[in-house]
Amino acid sequence: MYATHYHRASSVQDALSLKSAAEDSRYLSGGMTLIATMKQRLAAPTDLVDLRHVEAMKGVTVAGRTVRIGAGTTHYDVASSAALAGVCPAICALASHIGDPHVRHMGTIGGSIANNDPAADYPSALLALDAVIVTDRREIGAADFFTGLFETALVEDEIVTAVTFEAPEKAGYAKFPNPASRYAMTGVFVTKGAGGVRVAVTGAGSDGVFRHAGLEQALSARWSPDAVAGVAVDPSNLMADLHASADYRANLVKVMTKRAVAAA
Amino acid sequence: MGVEGIGARVARKEDKRFLTGKGRYTDDMTVPGMKYAFFVRSAYAHARILSIDTAAAEAMPGIIAVLGGKQLQADGIGNLICGWMIHSKDGSPMKMGAWRPLAHETVRYVGDAIAIVVADSLSEARDAAEAVVVEYEVLSAVTQASLALADGQPQIHPEAANNIIFDWQLGDGDATDAALARAAHVTEMKIVNNRLSPNPMEPRATLGIYDDAEDHYTCYTTSQNPHVARLVMSAFYNVAPENKLRVIAPDVGGGFGSKIYIYPEEIVCLWASKKTGVPVKWTSDRTEAFLTDAHGRDHETTVKMAFDADHRIIGLKVDTIANIGAYMSLFSSATPTYLYATLLSGQYDIPAIHANVRAVYTNTAPVDAYRGAGRPEATYVMERTIETAARELGVSPVELRRKNFIRSFPHQTPVIMNYDAGDFDASLDAALAASDYAGFPARKAAAAARGMKRGIGMSCYIEACGIAPSAAVGSLGAGVGLWESAEVRVNAVGTIEVLTGSHSHGQGHETTFAQLIADRFGVPMDNVNIVHGDTDKVQMGMGTYGSRSGAVGMSAIVKALDKVEAKAKKIAAHLMEADESDIVIENGELKVAGTDKTLPWFQVALAAYTAHNLPSGMEPGLKETAFYDPSNFTFPAGCYICEVEVDPETGKTQIVQFVAADDFGNIINPMIVEGQVHGGIAQGIGQALLEAVHYDPANGQLITASYMDYAMPRADDLPSFQLSHQTTPCPSNPLGIKGCGEAGAIGSPPALINAITDAIGNNDLSMPATPQKVWLAANVAH
């Protein structure tokens, strides 16, 4: 790791001003991605602005079926929130399978979606839940937020402060982990609610998280695990790497969708 | 057996310090004035070095020196060598190219060391290493052995035409060909044994200290064999003569073979310490470990197994191409030859065997022994092939194996080994019973009803441990003898120190060795200390690998104990005015048999040191040394049965049952043995299901350079293992021990692959059986 300056922000405003005062700065949440990248010398910010002590960015609140998760909420706190489990257990289950206990106690939902790793779990949930990403300056719909591999709609200095969504009638997540990293080699989050059926896929798309129209149509017609049987998943826009070809991922998209529906 | 004696499940003495973070590893060592090293390494798999510019790096803050290969060579430091000579079948010696500790002419794999940067801090060293400018002329690279030996491929060392180091054979080619010609059935397979990264929990590290006033060097290092390290660094690398070089291997966090060898870093840090006048410490990071620790396996094999009409194996022909990597590591030539082809008879009576092995240079990290070393490769070839033969012949894999078992001992195989004892039926029977083999069809049907494909597979392995009779290995090309040494020092108060040439890096010697002494003299284990890992403390020894520390290391201790006991009895007889032959040792006392005369152990020890009243002519003291040279290898063997369920939709394999029935001869501490078997099976399952080193064939870059891409087995990949032991004591050593450290890694891969291929009904499956591969294989089946 190259030498860097550490700043602890006490509020969102404080974070914004610390960040803009520094030369080449980055926000730091759980550090589970950023610190590892810095240790490998692949990132070298001159300054780090730590968001972990901004109280307003932490915690889960559930009002009726309206959910708000502070950006600084750890995966562990999402996984173990009883209120959240009452309305949307699928997102708790998702959080409980991210990384290992160390990662879950440090990593945050805000850090995860700001990073938008194409194999991360949360992006599929937020897209399928039609969540709204709240920042220090605006609200961004999930469909507009995730723009590509490690790319988001966030502008320089913009801070994710929370995510909100209406808990749907049904939601389910199924993940096929990469045997080495245990990130999603393919993960599918399905929801059924007032807005219809949504199927969001992570770990597989060559442009990052995406919704699958064919699967959504099939499940809208009949909400049942076997409804996906006849759907064709086109491998041409899917990732291929050491661990999984595009064809194999196309198969996993279907199988994980089926299992997510079964779990919902 | 007492509570602490041979056969007792004693908890490991060393675990308190390991589990509470109080272990002392090489990286924990700090000495005054110590500085930090970082190595500049090749970014290319194959390139000529045009220039190395260190000026900018040297000007950076905190930099003490940036040193390269030219200076090293000018100071007379030698090249790294392979210590086992293999001759090709045409009689020519192996073609060994130069491995310079720091390359200055050509780099041959990604990670090849080029320069050392020594600085006040690690990050300054690393910063400066990034500022060293190396100008390369990039050459094309080749990473796969069977490609590298073809015409027109990059030539990696001028000495080795077509990159072939040796083309070696063992066994009788004519007799084997004749058997194949007259066979009623021949099973032929192409088998790849995947390349593995050793991944010990503690990465390699070294601390080189040169003392100018004494003209003396100290090397702390992560070694499985500190005396061998000192020997080669003195005799071949000219670092320092043995009397001026102390090598200390303190607590070492796992080795699995990868810490047998001497690497460039130890040599360079010692040399750099003298050059700079400061102690120099280097600790590998995990990426460097993936890049530079000696890898394991990487064989491509064609095998033909010939059967007569009665399904007896009448011949076996094996042709193997072994990837040696860019340089010949210390024992790299032995692993695919004498540790491999000599085990190709398996548990079977095979009249004719012929093996041909070509060892090939490639632009990859050096390949050498890794847990099992040659024997997992041989076992995989044998046990995949016999299972396949059973499927082709339409007979039970159990009965086909049984029909061909060796049942009388000693048994001379056609490939050197003379099996001294074993009972292969006993392990097979135990495994069949433990796995409820007969109940499998019902379990398969129940799984099918749940949409899962269930399969069962077995492996009957034999391996050779207790390496090794020195004259025998010498005649086969070994540059060293493979005996072991021990010194037993009884102190004046009766406590005991045992200095052993074995080295413990996870094996629990401090416990098992102490149990042996406790058992012999009836003293509490707490009164016994095991000392190892320091060339200044311990007499020359050969170290730990090849599951040798029980069979060879403890046998040396037994020999020393015999001498101590004989002397103690003489003293006791003298003091109690009895005949020496009437003295017995029981519960920490020396007694005159049939009388009530006794002397506590400590009084005899005290008498030896006060020397007030010793038998006339006897030297004072109670301390004896022994060197034990084994008369034969030992032959652990067993049967593993694995049951899996494959999810046909995803190709994911779940191991639902794993039974291991092993014959390790006599067992000192069953708990430690079980731990060794658990770890070995975990590594074997890792190889079969998860682990593989991948290089980009286009440019030789290592793709699996982190745990993001290199899949290590985790607890939830593994079932609970069901273990049992069948015992035929080893007749070749005093304790009847065979060795248990590698068996799990040797026996398990074929059992698992046989089970998966049984489940999916397609035999065409290579390791690691990743979900994707299994899914593909399951879906092309039928």
Ligand SMILES: Cc1cc2nc3c(=O)[nH]c(=O)nc-3n(C[C@H](O)[C@H](O)[C@H](O)COP(=O)(O)OP(=O)(O)OC[C@H]3O[C@@H](n4cnc5c(N)ncnc54)[C@H](O)[C@@H]3O)c2cc1C
């Ligand atoms: C061993 C391991 C296993 C893992 N396994 C998984 C897995 O299975 N699934 C999975 O989804 N993830 C996994 N992760 C990633 C983990 O979920 C991380 O927590 C996540 O990727 C980043 O979150 P963080 O809070 O640690 O962010 P950081 O690492 O602190 O930051 C990540 C990036 O986001 C930016 N950032 C952080 N917070 C904000 C904010 N509030 N507003 C704007 N920008 C911000 C930072 O500047 C940085 O660029 C794993 C990580 C590790 C180390």
